[in-house]
Amino acid sequence: MINLKIQEIHIYGFGQLTNIVIKDLSDFQVFYGENEAGKSTIMAFIHGILFGFPTKQSSELRYVPKNGSNYGGKLRIWFDEFGIATIERIRGKASGDVVVTLEDGTTGEEELLKLLLGNMDKGLFQAIFSFNLHGLQNIHQMKGEELGKFLFSTGTLGTERLAKTEAELQKELENRFKPSGKKPVINEKLKALHELSGDLKKAAAKNQDYETLVTDKDRIYKEIEDISHSLQDVKSEVEKLNEWQKIQSLVKEERWINTEINLLGENPFPARGIERIEKLNQLIYPYNAQISSLMERISQLKQEVVAIQPEKQLLADESMILAALDQIPIHEQFNLDKQQYELKLADLEEKISNINEKLHLPLREEEVLTINTNIYMKNQVEQSARKKQKLMEVKQDLEEKFREEKNSLEELERKVSYAQTQMIPAHERARFEKLVSVDSEKGKVEYELKAVQDKIEYYQHTHEQDKKTFAAINKQKQIQFLAIGLILLILSLYGLYTKQWILLVFGVLGSFLIGVFLSKNNSRKNDTKINQTLSQLLEDEKRLLQLLEKYKNSNIPALQEKLKQDNYWKEQQQLLKIKLEQQQTLYEKVIRKFEEWEIEAAENKESILKLSGELHIPEYIADSFFLEAFQLIEQYKLLGREKRNLLARMENINLEQANISERLTYYAKQYLADQGSDFSKIGYLLRNKLKDEHGKLIKIQEKQGKLDDLEADLNQMKREQAHLISEKKKLLEEANVEDEEAFYELGKKCETKFKHIERLKDIRKQLQYSFLKEDEIERLLQIHNVEEVLIQYHKRIETLSSRLMELQEKQAAANYQIQVLEEGGSYSELLHHYKQQKFELEEAAKEWSVFSLAQKILTKTVEKYKNVHLPRMLAKAEEYLYFLTEGQYQRIHMQQSGTGFLIERSDHTLFEANELSQATTEQVYVSIRLALAATLYERYHFPIIIDDSFVNFDANRTKKVMELLTTLQHNQILFFTCHTHLLPYFQPENVQYLHKGNVEVIS
Template identity: 60%
Template sequence: MKIIEIHIYGYGQLENMQIKDLADFQVFFGENEAGKSTIMAFVHGILFGFPTKQSSELRYEPKHNNKYGGKIRIFHDDFGFAVIERVKGKSTGDVKVSLEDGRLGEEELLKELLGNFDKGLFQAIFSFNLNGLQNIHQMKGEEIGKFLFSAGTLGTERLSEAEAVLQKELETRFKPSGKKPLLNEKLQELHALNGELKKALAKNDEYDSFIKKQESIQEEMAGIHHQLSEMQESNEKLNEWKKIHSLVKEELWTKNELADLGEIQFPAQGIERFERLNQLLYPYNAQIKSLLERIEGLKKELAAIRPDDLFLEHESTLMTILDQIPLFDQLELEKQQYLSKLQDYQGRLSETLDRLHLPVKGEEILSFNTNIYVKNEVEVVASRGKKLNEMKLELEERFQEEKAALEKLEIEVESAESQVLPHKERVLLEEKLNGEDKKSLENELNSIKDKIEFYRLANEREQNEWKRLQKQKKLQFLLFEFILLGLVFYGIFTKQSGLIFFGIFAALLTGVLMVKSFNRPKGQDSNPTLDSLKEKEKQVIQKLGSAEYANFMKLQEQLLLDNRRKEQLQGLQMRLEQQNDQYDKVISKFEAWEIESAKYKENLFTLASQLKIPEYIAMAHLRETFGLIEQYKTLWREKSHLQERVSQIKAKQLSIENSLELFANRYLSEVHMDLHKKGYALREKLKVENEKKIMSQERLAKLLDLENELTQKKREQLHLKEEITKLFDEADASNEQQYYELGVKAEKQAKFKERLKDIQKQLQFSIITEPERESFLHLHNIEEMVVEQQKEAIRLKERLTALQEEDASIKYEIQVLEEGGIYSELLHQFKQKKYELEELAKEWSVYCLAQDILAKTVEKYKNTYLPRMLSKAEEYLFFLTEGRYHRIHLQKSGTGFLIERQDYTIFEANELSQATTEQVYVSIRLALATTLYEKYRFPIIIDDSFVNFDARRTQKIIELLKSLKQNQILFFTCHTHLLSNFSHENILLLNKGIVEIPS
């Protein structure tokens, strides 16, 4: 299988990236983070599925792109060209595979293409990285041989890892001479419990006496502990007093000395500050004198320079006018342009007025109300008219459909009614079948007569109530008709055609409704129930005159047939009622449409009247006419704006000319010049006067600086004098001599305070508090007190030791009694430990069996498949080491290799150098891919796996890779020195997701 093309929609930092025409030996070169690892992960993801969210592998989901995934195009030896596409979907993505022969498929077809390879096996056999080589560096001893054997069987260290895990699990559970494994510990515990079970019965009577004696001893021990604690605290304080009594006495003497000196107010570092102020005060007199002389010289220079201040006061105004001279020319050009536009707008206004063709003048159109509300109303009315026309067409179509359906159902109902038995015949038939006698018929006849009388009285009451309501409705309709007629006359009087039309239409509609309301519905005068009862009365009377019933079975069949027909008739009648409802709804919608259409015309004509648009134009072109009116008003406003702007330009030009003329007449000797020459002359004069002003300002600024400096010097001189006075005030001294005497006393007081502070700092961590120190000052026999306390403490400790020994003896006796009395608990523990031992033994046997199966599998692999792979690995190793090593032997026992040098010396894997071990590993991996898995011919992907090789070894490994013609090689590297080993057409440069071909 060969990868021909890679197209990445979005994967990590790579977006919309295409790599075409991949070579048989393709090199991808790029700096760190250029996308090499991303492309490798992309190939793995497309072939075997994206990593799930629970996986430890990176998913490379794009941060700035919704597309996730891509496709690769491959050539397969058996299937030809194929495209594999995988995008975001389920956990591993949704895959689509399309083959050259037109076959399409998903995961199943992809597995067929890949020969049911999974991702882990592919990465172990055909994907190289630094991890394998780094694992070799981290191993020691026989682990290297096991790792190489595992790499030669599975492509990874998983075989050696599985063997190590099994061995570790076995050793964790049992070792023949061990103590810490679980089985060993359980055996020891079981043996100990078995011995303790034999100590079951014995001492129980002495238990209570031992408990009481133990409590008494513990109380006495607690009292001794309390006495020892108090004696230790007292002893510690006495020892502490022996250390600090000299400091306490010195503290007391220092406080007395400070009290004798009393309170002294003297500034901090007062002597040094006074002498420093005196030294600073002398230089200020000479500096003040020099500043006065320089100020006088500057005043004389200022008197010689006098600028025209009156002219300069108007500088900003003049500059504004001068800057407007270019504007004057620009305004002239703008004025000509606006005049040309005015002519154009006049023509467009005439054209719009002709298109409107309204019986009004242009000025009247400006008064038309075209605000947003009117415009919205025009849009609403126009849309409403269009909608009404569409509604009418739809209603007419529905009317025809419903009418045809109704006529069809009426025919079907008439046909069904003709097949149903008449009511009289059916009743007679039912009576014959029911076998009614004369007495029951007479009872039924009496019951019917009673019902007839009840319904007759009820019908009379309903007719009286209906007449009363009809009279009331008649008055209401007449009143509403008079109101509508009044509205019609008002419309005629005010000449509002819409109002007249609405009044007439409403009056006619009210009249129709009134006529319909007063027409009593058919069947209203007669009660159907009453008629039915009367008819039934006649039938019962006829039955009483007849007493024969014949042919019972035939009558029953006839009745069943009539029941079916009646059911069919009821269904048709129900459908007919529903169709009548649909038909009535269409008629109602027609009536609603007519009302809506009348309202629409009323609104349309009202709008047309407001805008003075003829009604025939409004019916067809309301929206277009309104748009032309808006356009005319817009053009008129723009024309007025242009006229106003031309007037403003003329006024502005005149203002500029007048302003410049005013300054020229006042400050220039020659005034008969054009506008530009006057401006130039005024600029020159302004320049000369400004130069004078600048010179004057410089002198004034310098004068001000000198005056400020003089003021500052005088202020600083005064400040020094005030500071000296302040020092005298703080010390409460009237002269310098008194100030120095107070300074000496203040220095002595500071030293005493400092010493007192040091003493208190040393005493603050003492365990003796300040109030206790006063009581200790009166003690004189401290040494004797310490000796006595020590003797008493020794006596108490001896007694405490004796009590502790006695307590320990009693505790032992109690423990013996307690242990000897819990036989059932010990028996339970023994059985529990025995069960745990059996369960651990089962687990140990499972791991033993697994280890045995693994060993047999490895032995079969060594004898059947490994020789062919080792032969190819020896060929590769011979080439890589340039003949120094030429054979690879299997160890007779275990899983490991022996390497034979050219001088027939045999080495174990751990005896080789790191570089040689790596060469053995590469030889085995390549041999595994090209022998045992040669039929798959997947691309071999290598990610900088040989960066630790020197130049010679690297060149040899690259030559070996180039010789593997049956597999495509994808080589990823970030090292420029490797590129010299490849041709330019086989190298692709990766730069932040951009693919380039080197020049």
């Protein structure tokens, strides 16, 4: 897993930006600036530093500074695995020269950078982790199935490259071959080759001798190849024998040295054994004198330690003595506390007296303390007091509500009476309705008349068009049938002349049928039918016009307006009656609430009287100041308890002081000659006594420490001496000898064997350049007379060379005769043209197969992706889409055929991508892009760079997408924008402001 975070951007020169430093980038960093402030430049700078600057042949902008400043800069990036890494790239080779420096000082170039980035390339990074308006603009321009394919391609690679690649491959295949096509290249070449094959077979029949010559030519060619191979094998043997003559002596010497090494045997002897044993002897002897000196110094220190001894009992009681001494400040503090408690006690007694004056209760202090003021009682008192106050407020509200509802009721009664006076009497309304019903019949007649007139116009126009059309068609058909009749007449005459009666019968019968057809006129039947329909429609029009004359004189609009007004006042009266009933109900409800209030007020008063009796509060106080009286009783009891606590504390202080005095007096008698009565002096003397005894302990510890060091040095020297003796013994054991003399003799033998091994290495270095293999060397060792074998091989070469020249002359003669035949006729040209066309067809087929194979590989890859990886990505994309659309869209389904998506709404309706709104389509695109980074590329925790990709979202959609981005815990977000309305979505400390023409250091 690769986890990285950009911490600092330093731009030497890139586009319009010069000497820019941006430090302390946050996990969600925002870059705000107006157009041309450098947002896209910074984004391109990050791509360039990580993956190389665009080359001159690239279509991307290179951002080379115009002012001549240094081209490039560096990034400081934190990696989980490597810590802080500095990546610097400046002008250099095609994509710039890069230097990577790790936290531990390791440096490297492109290879180290690829290792840090997990071999991520620029295209894939831009497709997965870099957002801009380009992807969304593609969505706006696409329609239909293209949009679904684009979203599928985005879910696969992060861009539309998959869809484009698939379309390009299909286009290339169709340009080369179609099963039923004529224009594709392979179709044309197949047709031409088929025609040439036929011509070639015809020409070959005229050249029977040509095939015989070709057969002889092939036979000669085969024999030449066999002799050439044999000749090559003999020459190879000759080369091996020549090489053997060069290395023969070295091989034999190698065999002799191997024999000598085997005779010396595998006697074990340590590496540099003689040198090591002499060095050990030099180190062992000096240790004896050093060990003797250390033992004398240890004995002297032990005597000095015995001379110093502290008072052990005093040190044993040290903790208790110090505890008693620590109580001296407490004893003095107790005196101060007693003074404060006495003052506080007087203050409490005064407060109790004041409360007693306010209450005027005929009770003693002990009786007041027995009054029940627990939580339950306090809750009852507070509830009763609050309820009384609430009842007073409710009474005021009810009185105000009563006045409002009474006024509203009277107003509605007046409105109902007024509406009744505005309505038309029932008998007059019935007369008006009868007159208006006649007007509805008039509308039906007018509508029917309009329909009849439209039909008359349509049939008249159709009749005229049919006349013109039939005239033109009849004329054309007559010409065609006259031509066919003339042909059939000629055919009949030909059959009569040649006595082919079938042709004669066929011609006569055809002429008869043509004559019958020409005499038949279909247009007349059509004309009769249209004329009958028009006559019927004209009669209907006349009847409807007469009926319409009857309704002209009635004043219907005025009557309709009166009925409309009457309907309005009827509706108003009904509505006002309903409101009046509702208002009457509200009025009665207020009266009922007054009755309920009186019952609650009586219950509350009874509760207060009962509680005041339990608390010994007089009724006249409880009626007005019930809660205040209860609170004063609580204060009285609280102050009384505090007074008792103060008296108990003063008694405890007296006991503690007596205990401290007793302990200090005891230790002064035990360890001090001059005791005194001042506790401060006793403490000072006891502390000095302890200090002296601790000084003795420190001296003993120092000397004991030196003693331990000397003993450790002594033990170390003994161990080192024993180790050296042991190493010497190991050398003898390793050589498998008893004493040093035998060790030296064995060393001489090993030296001789070593010289043989070195010589063997030299020989093998010389033999390694020989091309002879080990099995060939073993075979050549068996040959006793190499010169004789070489002579035999040379004779064999001469024989084979002679036969080869003879066959080559025959081959040349056959080729000449074939050439004569080919030059003498068209066969050679056809053959050449046929082979050329066949070669071109094979090349075109190879190209077609390459594109076909690429298409199959792409299809299989897409299928594997759809079945294995896509479900996991779609699950995450559905989660993001559900969040962005607030549950309006829930699922993303793959289409059964093709490469598109279906989007499922919350009501389970499915939509294709082109059926969604523009903003919803963008939300689907963003969900898929973020899901790719979170699932398929989850091991790459790279920064996600976004350049104003959400400007088309409304406020709610923008808020949701910002909330979604904050949930991406593993990826740093770099957000570039020029829109001020987006800034409130971010923390102020995470916003970096960019300004036009800014060449200052940004920090």
